[in-house]
Amino acid sequence: MMSTLKLAERMNRLGTEGAFEVLAMAKEMERSGIDVVHLEIGEPDFDTPRNIVDAAVNALNRGETHYSPAQGILELREAIADYLNSRYGSSVKPSEVVVFPGGKTAIMASLMAIVDEGDEVIYPNPGYPAYESIINFLGARAVPLPLKEERGFSFKPEDLEALITPKTKAVIINTPQNPTGGIIRKEDMEKLIELAEKHGFYIISDEIYDRILYDPEKFTSVMEFPEMRDKIILLNGFSKTYAMTGWRLGYTVTNEELAKALTKLAINIHSCVATFVQWAGVEALRGPQDAVDAMVAEFRRRRDYLLERISRIPGIRCHKPEGAFYLFINIQDLGISSDEFAKLMLKEYGVALLSGTAFGKYGEGFIRISYATSMENLKKAMDRLERAIQERRWEK
Numbered sequence: 001m002m003s004t005l006k007l008a009e010r011m012n013r014l015g016t017e018g019a020f021e022v023l024a025m026a027k028e029m030e031r032s033g034i035d036v037v038h039l040e041i042g043e044p045d046f047d048t049p050r051n052i053v054d055a056a057v058n059a060l061n062r063g064e065t066h067y068s069p070a071q072g073i074l075e076l077r078e079a080i081a082d083y084l085n086s087r088y089g090s091s092v093k094p095s096e097v098v099v100f101p102g103g104k105t106a107i108m109a110s111l112m113a114i115v116d117e118g119d120e121v122i123y124p125n126p127g128y129p130a131y132e133s134i135i136n137f138l139g140a141r142a143v144p145l146p147l148k149e150e151r152g153f154s155f156k157p158e159d160l161e162a163l164i165t166p167k168t169k170a171v172i173i174n175t176p177q178n179p180t181g182g183i184i185r186k187e188d189m190e191k192l193i194e195l196a197e198k199h200g201f202y203i204i205s206d207e208i209y210d211r212i213l214y215d216p217e218k219f220t221s222v223m224e225f226p227e228m229r230d231k232i233i234l235l236n237g238f239s240k241t242y243a244m245t246g247w248r249l250g251y252t253v254t255n256e257e258l259a260k261a262l263t264k265l266a267i268n269i270h271s272c273v274a275t276f277v278q279w280a281g282v283e284a285l286r287g288p289q290d291a292v293d294a295m296v297a298e299f300r301r302r303r304d305y306l307l308e309r310i311s312r313i314p315g316i317r318c319h320k321p322e323g324a325f326y327l328f329i330n331i332q333d334l335g336i337s338s339d340e341f342a343k344l345m346l347k348e349y350g351v352a353l354l355s356g357t358a359f360g361k362y363g364e365g366f367i368r369i370s371y372a373t374s375m376e377n378l379k380k381a382m383d384r385l386e387r388a389i390q391e392r393r394w395e396k
């Protein structure tokens with residue numbers, strides 16, 4: 001039943017996520033008996049490692065079923081600080097860490113804490129859809145920073161510089177990147193740091209795929225720039241690295257003043273993250289890491305298989321991703337828009353994938369596939385993609 005009462009005006013400024021919409025359509029097709037291969041959703045197809053599940057069960061049995069401090073239990077914040085400090089030689093203190101129910105809420109809270117109406121926030125495009133949506137929701141101006149295929153989907157420093165104004169409050173980056181699998185080049189990161197120092201804005205760096213790397217030596221984190229720590233918000237989480245999407249666990253690392261503000265938001269929104277889930281997070285970081293290594297090895301095998309298949313299909317090409325579990329395939333030579341191609345693949349060939357434009361206007365000419373699915377499914381999907389491109393029904 002429709003209500004005659006109006007929703008808040010700001011709801012008109014909130015976007016959705018293409019992946020969830022395509023998933024709903026694909027599920028409907030499946031209900032009518034059509035076989036669909038799912039390449040649309042970005043979540044690991046592995047189970048959460050057993051030691052992490054056991055840690056949560058043990059915590060429940062110990063009675064860790066009450067509120068925790070809003071900022072997160074000290075043991076988890078210490079584990080996060082230790083992880084970052086041992087990886088980057090940084091000096092993060094537990095007081096600078098705030099635990100959130102997922103990376104997504106960490107993005108929302110970070111922007112809520114620093115952005116006023118009328119401020120400008122520069123964000124990657126194509127990029128994770130929540131950035132643009134939340135910036136708009138908060139009444140700020142979302143300024144897209146184009147990512148360049150020819151730079152491995154890093155940005156051009158001169159493009160970034162040209163977008164900075166006195167109203168620029170923050171620049172969001174994401175490395176390794178969704179939807180492209182690219183990483184930000186070291187020299188581009190250095191330029192960004194220099195610009196943040198010169199113009200005075202926050203850098204929000206979403207590094208949720210920081211462990212899913214195929215060329216680790218090429219990866220640069222904002223944590224490698226200690227002199228900038230007062231202007232940095234690091235976003236990270238457990239969903240991707242530890243196959244924990246349904247647990248809802250993420251965090252921010254920033255200066256103490258902002259960490260206090262983020263904690264205040266936590267108090268007002270969710271009070272705290274489920275306490276036993278936080279204990280599972282401690283085990284994830286402190287326990288054995290071989291399950292992560294095995295997942296990354298399997299993702300690499302799938303990536304290489306897909307790239308090899310794509311290289312033999314005329315008319316499409318793909319940048320070799322350095323991280324995450326997505327391929328951003330260039331279909332510009334096919335003579336069909338990304339949206340139409342994605343629809344055709346779903347309706348006529350039973351392959352659910354995403355149009356590049358689900359990630360912003362600079363995604364036109366690309367499609368995203370997630371290879372967080374079995375080799376068998378990937379093979380089937382590639383056979384269907386190959387057939388679609390041979391048949392070229394859109395030209396008939």
Ligand SMILES: Cc1ncc(COP(=O)(O)O)c(C=O)c1O
Pocket residue numbers: 042101102103104105128174177178206208237238239245249250
């Ligand atoms: C770039 C990026 N950031 C953040 C998230 C949010 O992850 P979660 O809320 O599950 O921690 C995702 C999930 O797809 C993502 O791709």
